[in-house]
Amino acid sequence: MDTEGKRFFARRTLTTAAAAAGLLLLGALSGAYVGFDLPQALIDIPSGLVWMVVSFCPSPSSLERLGTILPALASTVLVSVAASCFAAIAAFAFAVVGSRAVGPGGPAGALVRAVASLFRNIPMVAWAFILLFSFKQSDFTGFLALFLTSFGYLTRCFLESIDETSEGPVEALRATGAGFWAIVVRAVIPLTITSVMSWVLYMIETNIRDATLVGLLTGTGIGFVFDVYYKSFRYDAAGLVLLAIIAVVIACEATSNFVRRRIL
Known part of the structure; x- marks a missing residue:
C-alpha cells in the first residue's frame, strides 16, 4: 500500500473513532441529564424480564376471554x-x-x-x-x-x-x-x-x-x-x-x- 493509501485509511479510521466517541459522549450527557443510571438498569433487566414473562403468560382462565x-x-x-x-x-x-x-x-x-x-x-x-x-x-x-x-x-x-x-x-x-x-x-x-x-x-x-x-x-x-x-x-x-x-x-x-x- 502506498503512502497516500495509508493516509486515506488513517483519516478514515480517525474519523470513525471520532464519530463513535462523539455518539458515546452524547449518549452519556443525555443519560446524565434525564438521570439515567446504566449500571442499575443492567442489574434490573433480569428481574424485569422474569416478572414480564411470569405476569403476562396466558393462563387457562384467560382463554375464556377469546370471545372478546x-x-x-x-x-x-x-x-x-x-x-x-x-x-x-x-x-x-x-x-x-x-x-x-x-x-x-x-x-x-x-x-x-x-x-x-x-x-x-x-x-x-x-x-x-x-x-x-x-x-x-x-x-x-x-x-x-x-x-x-x-x-x-x-x-x-x-x-x-x-x-x-x-x-x-x-x-x-x-x-x-x-x-x-x-x-x-x-x-x-x-x-x-x-x-x-x-x-x-x-x-x-x-x-x-x-x-x-x-x-x-x-x-x-x-x-x-x-x-x-x-x-x-x-x-x-x-x-x-x-x-x-x-x-x-x-x-x-x-x-x-x-x-x-x-x-x-
Missing part, C-alpha cells in the same frame, strides 16, 4: 386495511397531480407536496388526540387517524415512484396527442403499479401495528381491550391480547411478503 379478544382484533385489522386502501387511492390521485413528470406543474405540484409533508410529519398519536375531541371515542376516529397519517406517507412515496418512472412512454404518448388522463391510464399506472402495491402492503402492516396504540387512545378495537385488562390487573389476559396481536402481525407480514414476491 378475537372480535376486537378483527375490527382493528379491518379498520387498518380500510384506512390503508382509502388512503392509497387518495394519495395516488394527489401524487399524479403533484408529479413533476406528468402533473400540471406550477402551484399544484408545490401544494400537493406541502400537504403531504404536513400530514406525514404530524404523529399519529397527535392526530388521534386532535380527532378525539371532534369525533369522540369511535372506530371512525381511529380510521381517520390512520387514514391521515397513511395519506401523507403514501403521497410522498407515490410521488417518488411516479417521478422515477421512465419518461419514454410518457413522451411517446404526448407525441401522439394523448391527454392527461390517457397518459395516466396507459403509462403511469402500468409503470408504477408494482411499486404502488408494495407500498400499500407495507402500509397495511404498519397500520395494524399502530392501530393498537390508536385504540388505546380512542377506546376502540384491540387496544381498548388490552387497556381494560391491563388496568384491571388481568395481566394474563393482557398477555393473551399481545400474543394475538403478534400472531396477526406475523401472518400479515408473511402474506405481504408472499404477495410482493409474486408481483415484483
